[in-house]
Amino acid sequence: SAVISQKPSRDICQRGTSLTIQCQVDSQVTMMFWYRQQPGQSLTLIATANQGSEATYESGFVIDKFPISRPNLTFSTLTVSNMSPEDSSIYLCSVQGGIFQSTQYFGPGTRLTVL
């Protein structure tokens, strides 16, 4: 399995500001994902972070609001832009790996509160 770290682990931000979340993996991976998990809810995929090309966004999520970088095979960032209280969530990065590349491993998450 992959070991994944995220920074920051939590933050409290003011409305209208932006926060960049970092995700570091201990091995090279092809597929990295960013999820949002609102309180008491399941995981919602924001986008797939592709190395060397633009991220692929899911319906309801746009690049202007959630720009993503993937400069290499072990690192990605997600920025939550122009934040509002509705953006308060846990943001999780994950990687695809394991046997047959059919498993996902998750980071510890970033708990974001927007005031």
Add this chain to the structure above:
Amino acid sequence: GQQLNQSPQSMFIQEGEDVSMNCTSSSIFNTWLWYKQDPGEGPVLLIALYKAGELTSNGRLTAQFGITRKDSFLNISASIPSDVGIYFCAGLDNFNKFYFGSGTKLNVKP
């Protein structure tokens, strides 16, 4: 699109009891995964299932990949207080897309 239904939504059980939860999908999956999420943490993989009919154990946990490839269950035997958390199922389809269940919140009374 793909629908993944997980039940029950929540459970309140006594320490020592066995627990069962399941997921069903509207179409077939190639892999079924079960995760546990503790408060303030990311989901941790418990069991991965790769073929129909597969039955896999991890300590007190047992999971099965349904023969129709559209369902899976997770059993926890002799529950203990540290089993408390939210359990998620997930499936991987033919298009290499993952789907997650809505979660089962487990509460264990000592």
